[in-house]
Amino acid sequence: MHRRQFHRFTFLLLGLTFILGGCAFDGPQSIFDTVGPVAEGQAEIFMLTFWFGVGVFAVVTLTLLYTVWRYRRGDEEGLPEQIHGVAWLEVVWTLAPVVILIIVGIATVRLIFAQEASSPEEDALKVTVTAYQWWWAFEYPELGIVTANELRIPVGRKVQLELHTADVIHSFWVPRLAGKVDNIPNQTNRMWLLADEPGVYRGQCAEYCGVAHAYMRFQVVAEPEDGFNNWVASFQDASGTQTAQADPLILEGRQLFSQKGCAGCHAVQGVSQNRVGPSLTSFGLRRTVGAGIMENTPENLARWISDPHEVKPGNYMPDLFAEGDPQADEEVAALVAYLQNLGDTTQRAAKAERPRVHDRDLRP
Ligand code: CUA
DSSP, X not given: OOHHHHHHHHHHHHHHHHHHHTOXXXXXXXXXXXXXXXXXXXXXXXXXXXXXXXXXXXXXXHHHHHHHHHXXXXXSOSOOOOOOOOHHHHHHHHHHHHHHHHHHHHHHHHHHHHTOOSSOOTTOEEEEEEEETTXXXXXXXXXXXXXXSEEEEXXXXXXXXXXXXXXXXXXXXXXXXXXXXXXXXXXXXXXEEOOSSOEEEEEEEOSOOSTTGGGOEEEEEEEOHHHHHHHHHHHHTHHHHHHOOOOHHHHHHHHHHHHTTGGGTOOBTTTBOOOSSOOOTTGGGOSEETTTTEEOOHHHHHHHHHOHHHHSTTOSOOOOSOTTOTTHHHHHHHHHHHHHTOSOHHHHHHHHHSOOOOGGGOOO
């Protein structure tokens, strides 16, 4: 092998290693590690198409290699025998793709009708999803709940989603639960999903939407019906539990929340209704900060409040503290205490019991 060929070969191998390194069947956003009928049906269609593709690739490649080898130039001089077409062969390679396309087509159309989302069902949970640069609002119109970046759903119940956007085109995608559907300005798109196992499923905006697109994440938390109902009850009652805090640091944080202007953008039930930024009602129950990018711990939250742009470049939250502000540390601590204590105490205790967010699920 020549030196140059060797270099090319090494380069190719390295490239393949990097590309194939992205392949995993059990990653947190794997479309093969399916949960629930929507993702399962879609993965089946994918595999059906994939295996037909593998078959066609193998037949074409093998035939090509065989032909090149079998009819390579021999010792004889002149042109080989000239022919014009082989009828039976042409019929085969015309009919085979037709048959394959009919099979794939029937399977796909059946699935599209089966997963049709335009006819809402009586007992489905309805959620309106609004995409913002770069976070998600989840509204449960029948339950009077508005939350953000964490979609709570009951296990085993159909969830009917209505997709909107407040600005540009985004795409709602929870790979393990369902294929992506776009959020398009001035248009309502619909989809449904169903988680038949409890768990936390990672979601991601799947349409490039600006500088923080890669950090526009969310989580779907599927709980048994009881747990979901407890969350709903505590959330609806959140204004009560959120004001009954006696700790002076929490009270200071609560004051700062208005003074520093947080309340001008963020809703907290009983304090503010604004919807410019993510709702923070019952924020203490949430698993992540910054639209799914960091675990919701006091340290991470302090980092976020002190300098949101260091954590998530491009996001629209203003800097609350000037560089070298002598009050900053104390005020951040107060805000963190206030926010971490939002939400029902028993629910927060239950959250502490649950497994922590996996590092592999998040990347700061
Ligand atoms: Cu929103 Cu990408």
